[in-house]
Amino acid sequence: MASSSLAPRSPLAVFALVFLPFALGHYLSCLLRAINAVLTAQLLGSVALTPSQLGLLTSVFFVAFALVQLPIGMALDRYGASRVQCWLMLVAALGIWLFGRSHSFAELLWARALMGAGLGGCFMAAVKAVSGAVAPARLPSVHGYLIAAGGLGAATATLPVRLALAYTDWRGLFAALALAVLACALLIRVLAPAAAPPVAGASQGSLRAVCRDRAFRRTVSLMLLPHSVFFGLQGLWLGRWLSDVGGYDDAAVAYLLYLGMAAVIFGAIAVGMLAQWAARRGMAPLQLAAIGLTLFVAVQFAMACNSRPSLPLLSVLFVLLGTVAGLDYAIVAQSLPPGLTGRAATCLNLLIFTGAFVVQAGFGLVLGCWPVNALHQYPPQAYSAAFGVLAALQVPGLLLFFIGRHRRAGPSGKMMACTAAMINSKEDYETRSLWTSRQGKTRPDR
Known part of the structure; x- marks a missing residue:
């Protein structure tokens, strides 16, 4: 049975009851997302697959x-993270188990789709879970730890998976991963606090309200393309x-x-x-x-120079x-x-997923404007053009942000910035005090 709806009252409880079970789920999701790249030879040896398949x-x-x-x-906002995630991971475990028992392309395809939907x-x-259990000022660092857990999962899908294949085949590996996902679902069900009752009217929010939110639009306009x-x-x-360019x-x-x-893990925590x-x-x-x-865009312009x-x-x-x-x-x-x-x-x-698909396809389209050599490699000029186009497309978003910030500052920008910092500090103190008082603490977090 899940814990009470009240958030944990100590950092250790937040780590053990909220962060750890959900971070483990994200770790397994990233591992399973990348695992096919390592298992290509084993899959082709067991099931007749064409390159397109x-x-x-x-x-x-x-x-x-x-x-x-x-x-x-919508389900997360209505029913809470622990309940929704537990059921989704049961669906994922079923997909993983079916994938390991599949013997045809159609069976593998449906099992892989079920796996993706569950994860x-x-x-x-x-x-959603950490946002309700962690003080707002600590969210960036905790989210960085979550992203690092995903990076660790992607890293596990490389060398550790290759080592595991020395003791079992890919079918045995997927059986073990299905058990791991089931165990994670059980941890979330037993440990993670149940969702607090929704605030009246909070469930009536819609995607339109999200898209109309000024903060959401500003964030997307600056950060979506990068x-x-x-x-x-x-x-x-x-x-x-x-x-192709470096000859490695x-x-x-x-x-x-x-x-x-490794840079993803380090960068996410550091950011x-x-x-x-x-x-x-x-x-x-x-x-x-x-x-x-x-700085990220500047690196892309440097990549367009193709200095080996x-x-x-x-x-x-x-x-x-890029972890920024x-x-x-x-x-x-x-x-x-919180309701949104x-x-x-x-x-x-x-x-972001849609944008990544467009970026991958668009990058390939730019490269396709140049012929490949006998080794099916594109020339450096093709990569210069592709990186240059992507970097240039990200510049307007940065310019709009800095220009808008300068205009909002006005002629007395320094004075306004100083005042805003003092107001933010006071509001942050009051927010932390209110948050800690609700957790039953006697003093604000430091």
């Missing part, structure tokens, strides 16, 4: 994942760029991509801690994100600075009413 089998996960985002968001709410449920570029290029074209072999590319996964540090000094998370994304000696460093910097885009989830969760955080997070997730 293999590609469809991998991408159907993302299709199902995207289709369930909005329904999951589609892992990160969003985690965002987040889509980060997600889209890291998952497909970054490795191809290292191979498969082992070297795999090593550099593995360093990139969250930096956002919390900056907030205590009066800097809004969106302003910090704009500075980080400016700098390719390894740029590939790691691209992933490291993950602040959009925390900014949205801080800005919107589930819908807002899943709406943002759907936009």
Whole structure:
């Protein structure tokens, strides 16, 4: 039976009862999302698959994942994260088990789609759960830890999975993963606090209300395209760029991509801690994100230059600075009413997945304007054009943000900024005091 609807009263309880079960779900989701890349040879050896079928089998996960985002968001706001996530993980466990017992392309396809639908709410449920259990000022750092858990899951889908295949085949591996997902669902059911009764009228919010929210629109206008570029290029074209332009072999590319996964883990934690540090000094998370994304776009312009000696460093910097885009989830969760955080997070997730698909396809279309050589490699000029176009498309969003911020500051910008910082500090203190008093504490968090 789930715990009471009251949020945990200590940081240790928040970690053990809220963060850990939901972070484990996100970890498993990212592991299963990336695992097909490692199991390609085993799948082809067991089931006769054409290259197009293999590609469809991998991408159907993302299709199902995207289709369930909005329904999951509405369910999270209405029924709470623990109840929704528990049922979704049972669906995912069924899909994983069926995938391990499939013997044809059709069976694998439907099982993979069921898996994607069941795992589609892992990160969003985690965002919803921690948003109700953590003080607003700490959300960026906690969200950074969640993203780091996902990066660890993606890293586990590489070398650790290869090592596991020395002891079992891919079918045994999926059976073990199905048990792991079931165990995670049980942890969430037993440990995670049940949702508090919804505030009157809160469930009446709609996606239209989310899209009309000024904070949501400002966040999307600044961060959606960079987040889509980060997600889209890291998952497909970054490795191809290292191979075609840098001339690195498969082992070297795999090593550099593995360093990139380590950079995701480190970067997500560092960005969250930096956002919390900056907030205590009066800097809004969106302003910090704009500075980080400016550096991210500068790295992409440098990548367009195709300087071979700098390719390894740029590939790691691209992933490291790209984690700044993950602040959009925390900014949205801080800005919107609690009754809309589930819908807002899943709406943002759907936009990012759609944007990543457009970025991947568009990048390929630009490369296709140049012929390939005998090794099926695109020339450096093709990558220069593709990276240059993407970087240029992100510049207007940054300019609009900084111009709008300058206009809002007005002629006495420094005085207004100082006053705003004092007001924000007071409001932050009052918010923390109210939050801690509700948890039964005797003093505000430091």
